[in-house]
C-alpha cells in the first residue's frame with residue numbers, strides 16, 4: 107500500500123532529511139516512510155524483517171473505536187517521549203472517526219496548546235478547529251486546582267479548625283490533627299496531587315448533562331514519576347480526608363453542645379460538604395483507573411534501553427495497582443533506509459536492540475505494539491496530527 111499525502115500535507119510534513127527523501131510504504135501492517143538515500147539493501151531487508159517481527163502483535167485500533175460507550179485513554183511515560191503528540195493525534199483520530207472527544211492535559215507543564223498550535227489555556231473546554239466531530243481540549247490549571255483543594259481542606263480540617271480548637275482550649279484534639287500531617291500536605295503538595303485534582307475536576311465536568319456527548323476522553327498525563335505517585339494518591343487523600351471529616355464531626359458535636367448551652371445559632375458549614383465532594387471524586391478517580399471496561403493506560407516509549415526499562419517498571423506498577431494496560435507505543439522509530447548513512451545505521455541497530463528487549467520483557471511483551479516513525483518536522487497543528495495519527499493508530 108502506498109500512502110500519498112496531499113500536496114499541502116506533504117509540504118507540512120516534507121519528510122526529508124539532509125541526505126534522504128521519503129515516500130510511504132507499508133510492511134505487514136506497519137507503514138514506514140521509505141527513504142531513497144542509500145544504505146546497504148541487505149541490511150535494510152534485515153531491519154525491515156526484524157522490525158516487523160518485533161511488532162508482530164501490532165495493535166488493533168478497531169477495538170479502540172468500536173464502541174459508542176464512553177472510554178478513557180490515559181497516555182503516559184517518560185518525559186519527552188512524545189506523550190502529547192500521541193495523545194493529541196489519538197484525539198484527532200477519534201474525532202475524525204466520529205466520536206465526540208475531549209483531550210485533557212493533566213501534566214503541570216502543558217504542551218497541548220503547542221501541539222494543536224492553538225491557545226487552549228484557561229482551564230475550560232476549548233473547541234479544537236479543523237476536525238470532523240466535536241473535539242474539545244482542556245488544560246487544567248494546576249495552581250487553581252490545588253488552591254481550591256487547599257482552601258476547602260484548610261477551612262474544614264487544617265489551620266481553620268486548629269485555630270478554632272485552640273481558641274476553645276481543645277489542644278489535645280489539635281495535636282491529633284497534627285498527626286494527620288495535613289499541614290505538610292497542603293504546604294508542600296506531593297507530586298501527583300495536581301494530577302489527581304485535575305482528573306477529579308474532569309470527572310466533575312463529565313458528570314454534567316452538558317458534556318454527556320463525549321465518547322472518548324484522552325488524557326495527556328505527566329511523566330512516569332507523577333503517574334506512579336498519582337496511583338497511590340487517591341487512597342492517601344481518601345484516608346486523610348476521611349480522618350479530617352471524622353475529627354471535624356467530633357469537634358462539631360462538641361462545639362454545638364457548647365453553643366446550645368450559650369444559645370448560639372448553628373451555622374451551616376459548606377466546607378465539610380466541599381471536602382466530602384472532593385473525597386467522593388477521589389474515590390471515583392481511583393475506580394476509574396481500575397475500570398477494565400472503560401479505561402486503558404497506554405504506555406508511550408522510545409526505542410532506547412533506558413526508556414524501555416522505565417516503561418517496563420511503569421507497566422509492572424500499573425499492573426500491581428490493577429490499572430488496565432494493553433498497549434505500548436514505541437515512538438520515534440527510525441524508518442528503514444536505503445542509504446549508507448553510518449549514523450543512521452548505527453542508530454537503527456541500537457533501536458533494534460531496544461525493540462528486541464520488548465519481546466523478551468515479561469512486563470511488555472504481551473502488550474499490543476504501535477510503532478510511530480521518527481519524522482523530521484515538529485508534529486504541530488491539526489493537519490500534522492491527523493497525518494501522524496493515521497500512521498500510528500492502525
Ligand SMILES: Nc1ncnc2c1ncn2[C@@H]1O[C@H](COP(=O)(O)OP(=O)(O)OP(=O)(O)O)[C@@H](O)[C@H]1O
Nearest residue numbers: 185186187188189190191217438479480481484485
Ligand atoms: N515521532 C516523532 N517524530 C519527530 N518528532 C517527534 C515525534 N514524537 C514527538 N516528537 C517531538 O518531540 C517533542 C516532544 O514531544 P511531546 O511534547 O509529544 O513529548 P512529551 O512526552 O509529551 O513531552 P513532556 O514529557 O515534556 O510533556 C516535540 O517537539 C514533538 O514534536
